[in-house]
Amino acid sequence: MNNPIVMALVATLGTWGMTALGAALVFFFKTIKDHVMNTMLGFASGVMIAASFWSLLAPAIDMAIGGPVPAYLVAAIGFLMGGAFLWLSDRLLPHAHFDSKPDESEGIPTHLRRSILLVLSITLHNIPEGLAVGVAFGAASLSGEPNAYMGAIAVAIGIGIQNFPEGAAVSIPLRRENLSRFKSFMYGQASGLVEPVAGVLGALLVIQMRAILPYALAFAAGAMIYVVVEELVPAAQGKAEDHKATHYATIGTMVGFTVMMMLDVGLG
DSSP states (O other): OHHHHHHHHHHHHHEEEEEEEHGGGGGOOOOHHHHHHHHHHHHHHHHHHIIIIIIIIHHHHHHHSSSOOOOHHHHHHHHHHHHHHHHHHHHHOBBBOTSOTTTBBBBSSOOOOHHHHHHHHHHHHHHHHHHHHHHHHHHHHHHTTHHHHHHHHHOOOOHHHHHHHHHHHHHHHHHHHTTHHOOOOHHHHTTTHHHHHHHHHHHHHHHHHHGGGGHHHHHHEEEEEEEIIIIIHHHHHHHSSGGGGGGHHHHHHHHHHHHHHHHHHHOO
């Protein structure tokens, strides 16, 4: 099987499966200790930061070298466009953060239940993760190198690993808000369903429009960094009761970065 669209679909179905596994923790726990959640969210942050550079930005710069636009400018344009896309989506799509007040929401005014708004927040931030996997497989198919797909597989593995704590970070807070275990699980896993859609779209776009590939890689990187800074790091730090407890988030970030770097360099 070397169809990049099919491979992107299979890979992102796997990353969604990891989200579902994380969400399934709600059947065993109603709460997770703050320092554990801090570490898990920090780990997810580290994975995404490493993937943004090793798997997306660096290849984007390499591909743009020798083109009509300076490579650094291609990377800068794509990166900022990715952040701008998430910023605009944040302004428009109704959603709520886990640390927001019960009657507080962002985006256009809505009367949706808070549980739905919480899920929409994570769903929005899962779009760049699926996009990153799809673009990576699309790039691999165009490179013509024998081991090109190994780098894309490394991206999918890294995203899948960090989706596990994200799934738990959705379902367990919903359980604390008195939703049933089953509903909390269903909402938690549903937040990852957007990844296969984004993955297939990303692979399809770069295959059909090869010229945008470096921009697409940088775009995915910018969107992922936006998610890290906007959502994951504040969530990890905000759960700490004192400054000392934030060390768990920092350690998790360092470990996550190291794991993703090893995956990417080792497999890519």
